[in-house]
Amino acid sequence: MTDSVSHLSLDATLDLAAQLGLDYVEFATGNWSSSPHVNLDVLLEDAAARRDLQLKLADRKLRISALTCSGNPLHPGPAGVEQDAVTRKTIELAALLDVDRVVLMSGLPGGPGDQNPNWIAVSWPPEATKVLAWQWDSVVLPYWTDLAGFAEQRGIHKLCVELHGQQVVYNAPTLLRLREAVGPVVGANLDPSHLMWMGGDPLAAVEALGDAIYHVHAKDTRVEPTAAVRTMLETVSLLTDDPGSRAWNYVTLGTGRGEPFWADFVAALAKTGYDDVLSIEHEDTAVEPVAGVRASVDLLRRVTRS
Template identity: 55%
Template sequence: MKIGLVSDSLSHLSLNDMLQAAQEMGIDGVEINTGNWSSAPHIDLAALLASSGERRAFLDASEKRGLSLIALNANGNPLHPTDGERLSAVVRDTIRLAAELGLDKVCLMSGLPGGAPGDRMPNWIVSSWPPETQQILTWQWNEVLLPYWTSLVRFASDHGITRLCLELHGNQIVYNVPSLLKLRAAVGPVVGANLDPSHLMRMGADPIAAVDALGEAIYHVHVKDTSINPTRCATTGLLENGPLEDIAARAWSYITLGYGRPEAWWKDFC
């Protein structure tokens, strides 16, 4: 198992300082955020795509510190009804760059479309009633998600990328084990999971059971913890839309590893 660092976790540092910090922490490699929901402080997609010299210098910066380049990450919502085209362009450029850098995997999110043609905001359906919820899901999957991912898988394969790692994340149409396996069954094994247990915890799922269920469909792992606030959760459940920084008032919060689940749990997970 390799221990990596997501570059945005040190977004306040320059590329060289971020890599130096990773080396000093004994990290094996780095995952570089390329854009979309990231400001991409450590990479210039256009410059690296345009210049083999820039790509060589970028790789050298990691290699001279004994760090591997684990993956590129273009997390965002490429299915956004008004901004999806721009976000999707970053996804495709990231796939192109991954191929040029000799990588075989890219971390992404599935995206979340609107609920019907003409919608301007994404629509996340997590209930079964009233009946229009099922009509929305059918439209989202059949008219938006499957055509997009069928095309993207073909594009990735044409560029030698064998693993598109989808983070199972809230407010995405692929957010849990069943939805990931459903998409994978439809478009093929290029699609797999980027398993982050914190998101499953906050939805009430068991990440260790998810590991067993996903098996070889796990292509990448992000490690974050989630703290459940039992007093708040007792009256609100796990559905939470309060500000992330208002930890005391929330049913759950993302938290430093080990402050949510005990060490013994993490040993089982890893």
């Protein structure tokens, strides 16, 4: 995931991937990413720019695993319209680049009349379940039915929805609910780090999702001692200068869950038939990005070869 080294130029990023012996890179095209390595509009409009990017990749024996446009196209305000536009342009660009997967999030609407998103994470008081039902029936399913059709018309048959907090799809049951309603164009981008901080079991999620797993982010979470008092519901910024003040933090692979977990995770994926990309997403603010990516590559090589 090239945003992991967003401070590097495109050429330096691709050189790093080649030096590390990687096969794929994943580019972010906008929304919550600054899209440091590709310009969505330029690539859409300029065939020469697309050819130049593809040549840069081919020269280093790299391919694109997915384009990523994570954002909230269901936001009830103007941001939703803007982020939906980026989502649809990303799908169009994927088709032009012969990339078969787009990674995104489900989005999160508000309730009736709300100006901001509203994540319903508990079933009480009773109005919470009423809002949740309204979100799915009135916003989520109509939007995703339309988006799935839009993607399939352009030859994109894998929309990889990331299970993430503050989204209507945040665990295996909600992903499967969306998939059942919309069809197999919807699958999972499985990032175990989010399940870790939400208290889930990534290995159980792999088993539950099975062949609905279309793409995987390799990212780790460390639960901090303060979680015993703070709980896992955390509002202190991930960018704090004092990570120990938080209940949990994203960390370099193997420093949250140890190496045995990652060996089990890879084995669980293989058991479902997944033999595909493990896209390293480095978001450890305490570790220099290139060093963190290198350490993550080393760990994944060890556990995939064992």
